[in-house]
Amino acid sequence: MSHTWALTVSRMRLAMRNRAFLFFSLIMPIAFLFIYAGIFGGGNRQAVPYLLAEVLALTVMGSFWGLSVQLVTFREQGILRRFRITPAGASAMLASSLISNYFMTLPTIVIEFFLARWVFHMSGLGNLTSVFVLVTLGTISFASLGLIVASVTNTMQETQIINQIIWFVFLFISGATIPFPILPNIVQAVAVYLPATYLVSGLQRAMIDNTGLASLGSYLASLIGCALIAFLISAQLFRWDPEAKAPRRAKLWALFAIIPFLLLGAWETANGSLRSHAMKDLQSITQPASLERLTR
Amino acid sequence: MLSTAVIEVENLTKRYGDVEALRGVSFSVSEGEVFGLLGPNGAGKTTTVEILEGLRTPDHGRVSVCGLDPQRSGAEFKYVIGAALQSTALPDKMRVREALDLFGSFYPRRRGTPELLKRFGLEEKRHAFYAQLSGGQKQRLALAMALVNDPRVVFLDEPTAGLDPQVRREIYGIIEELKKEKKTILLTTHYIEEAERLCDRVAIVDHGNVIALGTPRELKERSGAVTRITVRMSRPETNGALSTLEGVTECRTEADDYLLYSTRVPRTIVALVKHLEERNNELVSLEISAPSLEDIFLELTGRRLRD
Numbered sequence: 001m002s003h004t005w006a007l008t009v010s011r012m013r014l015a016m017r018n019r020a021f022l023f024f025s026l027i028m029p030i031a032f033l034f035i036y037a038g039i040f041g042g043g044n045r046q047a048v049p050y051l052l053a054e055v056l057a058l059t060v061m062g063s064f065w066g067l068s069v070q071l072v073t074f075r076e077q078g079i080l081r082r083f084r085i086t087p088a089g090a091s092a093m094l095a096s097s098l099i100s101n102y103f104m105t106l107p108t109i110v111i112e113f114f115l116a117r118w119v120f121h122m123s124g125l126g127n128l129t130s131v132f133v134l135v136t137l138g139t140i141s142f143a144s145l146g147l148i149v150a151s152v153t154n155t156m157q158e159t160q161i162i163n164q165i166i167w168f169v170f171l172f173i174s175g176a177t178i179p180f181p182i183l184p185n186i187v188q189a190v191a192v193y194l195p196a197t198y199l200v201s202g203l204q205r206a207m208i209d210n211t212g213l214a215s216l217g218s219y220l221a222s223l224i225g226c227a228l229i230a231f232l233i234s235a236q237l238f239r240w241d242p243e244a245k246a247p248r249r250a251k252l253w254a255l256f257a258i259i260p261f262l263l264l265g266a267w268e269t270a271n272g273s274l275r276s277h278a279m280k281d282l283q284s285i286t287q288p289a290s291l292e293r294l295t296r
Numbered sequence: 297m298l299s300t301a302v303i304e305v306e307n308l309t310k311r312y313g314d315v316e317a318l319r320g321v322s323f324s325v326s327e328g329e330v331f332g333l334l335g336p337n338g339a340g341k342t343t344t345v346e347i348l349e350g351l352r353t354p355d356h357g358r359v360s361v362c363g364l365d366p367q368r369s370g371a372e373f374k375y376v377i378g379a380a381l382q383s384t385a386l387p388d389k390m391r392v393r394e395a396l397d398l399f400g401s402f403y404p405r406r407r408g409t410p411e412l413l414k415r416f417g418l419e420e421k422r423h424a425f426y427a428q429l430s431g432g433q434k435q436r437l438a439l440a441m442a443l444v445n446d447p448r449v450v451f452l453d454e455p456t457a458g459l460d461p462q463v464r465r466e467i468y469g470i471i472e473e474l475k476k477e478k479k480t481i482l483l484t485t486h487y488i489e490e491a492e493r494l495c496d497r498v499a500i501v502d503h504g505n506v507i508a509l510g511t512p513r514e515l516k517e518r519s520g521a522v523t524r525i526t527v528r529m530s531r532p533e534t535n536g537a538l539s540t541l542e543g544v545t546e547c548r549t550e551a552d553d554y555l556l557y558s559t560r561v562p563r564t565i566v567a568l569v570k571h572l573e574e575r576n577n578e579l580v581s582l583e584i585s586a587p588s589l590e591d592i593f594l595e596l597t598g599r600r601l602r603d
Contacts, residue, residue: 006401017389078385087371
């Protein structure tokens, strides 16, 4: 445990000295808030919680990049090999990725709340406990997924490309940019298989309807399942050496990460409460005019 | 002196695809000994060391360090070893002091960062980023990190490769101090000077085999390599006479110098002096060049070390 903590502190320090990391984890999400609330929201105070939920989700999904990418750099530069001859093991190294990423994400979340409240005059704060739990689980889930990508890719470029593809899919069909109910039916049918969709919808319910944890069972289950399975798989796939290429078997293993979502997506498709909640949330905050603006 | 083997390597083999990196390497290193693996690049030195460090697994054969198996024993093994890898890399934006603090924090028994900074001449650089250090400073930091847990066994893989001669000598000084502390050290090198100066015993490695093993002195004595005696005299001599002197295998002239190649240097010199006295000739200068490990390598492999 002390190894994990020492690594966490060290990696946070390194992340704070990295301008690119600061840009993507702090500046960019806040810029998104201004674009969403300032331009899409068009001064409609009622729309702010809805839009904030989207920005929070987007920030949390950024964990996907976060410190998992730092791990690829460490491996490719031969830095991890030096750690390998110390008693700090693979699990400490992986856990420190998740924890440091979490601590680096929280301040951004808090700043976004403050800006929504003081700059965009959001009236309520939603159910803060639910928001906190969803943000925590979401950050860990997406960072774990990032660890899997870090393990199955062999170079930094490869990591960036795969991350970008997955990130765009998450961004555009989960409801984090385009409101879920506006998406075509077929896209919605696919989106219920993505962890990102549960994160976005869960955050919107917590922000708009003050939904408590008790009513967010399936959302929490999806994120916990994702975090657990992704972490176990990433531990299985972890590599210290740049030379040891990811075996094909590893890429198959990575596919296991989607199993919980297939199950959940199937369950969701059968029972279908996510879609109706998403529609209700959207209707509750949008006057026809701003809905039009959103769809345009 | 009776000493127990701290490092044991038995019949190690390792293959990377079509390349046979190790073809049955065996040696053992005693407590407090500085043992060198000398050989050209690609001889299998780094593979051997990395198997001992637990970074690689051998295909066949057995290794033990302090009685522990690097692959099977966990933290216990890592507590007793320290290592400077062939290229120790750290994050560019990590500060010197932070690196020593972080790596030190992994061990229950550790040396303090201030002590290490002082000893390795890094005090002034303690707040510098890793990327700002010179090659020599990076190497000193790598050595300091290898000692952060005060290990019993230290692995140094090419500790002076790529450094200029002055910095290299600085590193030699550090390794000699470790030797005084009775650390068991395994170092790899392709510098003859380094092996001769630092190592108690040397294994010459080529193409994945140990082709000679012993103290630098034993290696030279055992080998057929001959010593060259360069002589200058006040009057020229007939070659024929000098080449019949005891121990001389060959005699050549080079400008005013006579080059005598001898297998038994002391006897050759005595015979030479007698011979000159008899002829009323005088010795102007005499120089003895002992065979170096380089000559021995050349003799064993037919190649120079840095070919």
